[in-house]
Each structure stands twice: as structure tokens, then as C-alpha cells.
Amino acid sequence: MPRRRELGRSDTVEGDSGDEPDYTVRAVERVCSILNLLQESIDGVSLIEVGQATELPKSSAFRYLWTLEAHRYVERTEDTGLYRLGLGFVGMQSRHLEVLRERARPWLERLRDEFDESTHLGILDGDRVIYVDIVHSRNRIRLASARGERDPLHSTALGKAVASRLSDTRVRELLGRTGMGALTDRTITSVEAFLDELARVRASGYAVDDEENECGARCVAAALPGTRLPAALGIGAPSTRLGPGDVERIAARLKEVSRQVSADPVPEQRGPAELG
Structure with missing residues (x-):
């Protein structure tokens, strides 16, 4: 004869009362x-x-x-x-994230060597952008972001690039949740102005943080196409080294590399020396 399961205090048996059964734990x-x-x-x-x-x-x-x-x-x-x-929620697609990081890492190193500046891989994490991987510049004076650090969408190049992959409705929702605090006198603090900025990012294929998140720092980023996660690659440096005249050249390279990262096989099949 099968054993009868004992009922806990939160358990009910259908038919014992007119109330809906409570199966909560x-x-x-x-x-x-x-x-x-x-x-x-x-x-x-x-x-x-x-x-x-x-x-x-x-x-x-x-x-x-x-x-x-x-x-x-x-x-x-x-x-x-x-x-x-934490990253466990991104980890609902954790294998995809790990593959993406593995694909991006050799390119981040290559971009760091090409431009001698810090390079970043960021993804949307909740309502902010999180730095999934960073390759630091070898310069003594450099941007000091840390892996796992989270930054606002509205004031960073990575944030703008990631947000450019979202609908305007979703962007409004996220900005409504976080607000748009002014981090410098150049920070975009209006939702409409930010949506106009995203339209430019989508048209050009790259985003710029022109001392909007931190005085004296300039960053350029490009979204990764064809990935399940809203992700982007970026390069950041003191604005004395990364001037307005450098943006187009860096952006062109970032867009090229972003397309390659999305298309690359898992890195175990190729070494950095083979990367074009």
C-alpha cells in the first residue's frame, strides 16, 4: 500500500475547503x-x-x-x-556568455596592442551595463574599470551601444528605473535626447562617451551583432590620448572586430596569431 505523504502547514487538499489550494513554499x-x-x-x-x-x-x-x-x-x-x-542571471545563458567571452578575449588583447588602450566587453545586466572582460592598457595612466563593475546606460559608450539593440520602449523602462543622473556637465539627462543619441548610434554603428561618465575620459563602443545577449566591445582612454579626431578610426576598427567576434568559432579552434 503506498505511503501517504504528510501535509505541511502550507499544504491543503482540494475539497477540504472552498479556498484555492496553496502550494507556495x-x-x-x-x-x-x-x-x-x-x-x-x-x-x-x-x-x-x-x-x-x-x-x-x-x-x-x-x-x-x-x-x-x-x-x-x-x-x-x-x-x-x-x-x-550577480552574473548567475546572465548565466541563464551562461554557456553562451562564456563562449562569447572566449571569442572576444583574443580580440580584446589584439585591440589593446593596436591602440595601446584599455579594451572592454560589456553586456546588459538588469538595467545597467556590466564589464564582463577587460584587457588593461599598459600605460601607467589609464582608465581603471574592473571586471564585474556596473555602469549606467545613459552615460557610457558601452551602455549606449548595448541600448541601441533594445527597443525605445525598453530603453524608456530601464531609464525610468535608474534615472539619468548627471555624472559630468556633458552627461545626457533627458530621455528624449538619449533616444536621439541612440538613433545616431544605430545609424553610425558606434557609440561615444565624450567625457559624459567621467571627466577626462573618452570611450568608443560598438554593439556585437547576431548575439543572444545585448553586448558590445569598447575602447577607453584618457581624453588627452583619445581625442575627437581618433574616434572615427577606432570606431571603424571596433565595428570590424565586432562582426568578426560574432562570426568566429570557439577560440580553441584558432589561436590569436591566426586572427585576421
């Missing part, structure tokens, strides 16, 4: 609450805030976060101790 609900809280945050949330949102004691909230962090769905910022969404 409290632990899963708490995980969803944590993830929703992180999704809505721009700068990250503290352990105390997670505990308050989930009605969990601090020690229990920490165990939830620790488990999610172990699976890369949450990451903790070392300097602030705040928690934010």
Missing part, C-alpha cells in the same frame, strides 16, 4: 523577495535591508545570501558590503 517566496529587492536597487542593498524585506533574522538572511552568492545569483561588493544581482 515559504523558502522560495523569501528567495523571490530577496531577488526582487536586489532587482529594484541601483546601488545594492545591505544585509539588514534583506532581513527586513524577508522578515528573517540577520543570521538567516545571511545564509540565504551566502547560498545565492555561491551560485552566482548574488554578489557582494567588498568595499561597501552591499549585495546586488
Whole structure:
């Protein structure tokens, strides 16, 4: 005779009452609450805030976060101790991301050597652009972005290039969530002005951050065509070395390389010396 499953407190049996059956699991609900809280945050949330949102004691909230962090769905910022969404959600297509990174890496190195400036691979992560890979310039004075760092869409070349692959409706939604704070006196702070900028990016095939994210820094980026993830390649440098007259030349090379990255086989089949 089959054993009868014992019912938990949240279980009901159809026909026992007129209420709809409740199949919710409290632990899963708490995980969803944590993830929703992180999704809505721009700068990250503290352990105390997670505990308050989930009605969990601090020690229990920490165990939830620790488990999610172990699976890369949450990451903790070392300097602030705040928690934010991790690459695990991009990891829903994690193999595709890894292949993309493997394809892009030799090209990032090659571009760094060609221009002697830092090169980046970025993707859309929630409502910001995240640096998936970086090859730093060998110059002592250089842009100091870090892998895993997240930047706004509206003020960065990578952000603009990634946003150019989205619909205007989606862009409005993301900007409405994050706001458009002025990081320098050149930052675009109007949604309509930003959409006009995206129209130029789509027409030209490249985006420019002209000291809009950081004074004294200029970046150029091009979206990767034909990928499942909104992604882009970029080159950034102090504006004293990357002047307005250099933008077209760098952009042309980035567009060429972006097309090649999308078309390349997995790098194990080719070495950097074979790359055209």
C-alpha cells in the first residue's frame, strides 16, 4: 500500500475547503523577495535591508545570501558590503556568455596592442551595463574599470551601444528605473535626447562617451551583432590620448572586430596569431 505523504502547514487538499489550494513554499517566496529587492536597487542593498524585506533574522538572511552568492545569483561588493544581482542571471545563458567571452578575449588583447588602450566587453545586466572582460592598457595612466563593475546606460559608450539593440520602449523602462543622473556637465539627462543619441548610434554603428561618465575620459563602443545577449566591445582612454579626431578610426576598427567576434568559432579552434 503506498505511503501517504504528510501535509505541511502550507499544504491543503482540494475539497477540504472552498479556498484555492496553496502550494507556495515559504523558502522560495523569501528567495523571490530577496531577488526582487536586489532587482529594484541601483546601488545594492545591505544585509539588514534583506532581513527586513524577508522578515528573517540577520543570521538567516545571511545564509540565504551566502547560498545565492555561491551560485552566482548574488554578489557582494567588498568595499561597501552591499549585495546586488550577480552574473548567475546572465548565466541563464551562461554557456553562451562564456563562449562569447572566449571569442572576444583574443580580440580584446589584439585591440589593446593596436591602440595601446584599455579594451572592454560589456553586456546588459538588469538595467545597467556590466564589464564582463577587460584587457588593461599598459600605460601607467589609464582608465581603471574592473571586471564585474556596473555602469549606467545613459552615460557610457558601452551602455549606449548595448541600448541601441533594445527597443525605445525598453530603453524608456530601464531609464525610468535608474534615472539619468548627471555624472559630468556633458552627461545626457533627458530621455528624449538619449533616444536621439541612440538613433545616431544605430545609424553610425558606434557609440561615444565624450567625457559624459567621467571627466577626462573618452570611450568608443560598438554593439556585437547576431548575439543572444545585448553586448558590445569598447575602447577607453584618457581624453588627452583619445581625442575627437581618433574616434572615427577606432570606431571603424571596433565595428570590424565586432562582426568578426560574432562570426568566429570557439577560440580553441584558432589561436590569436591566426586572427585576421
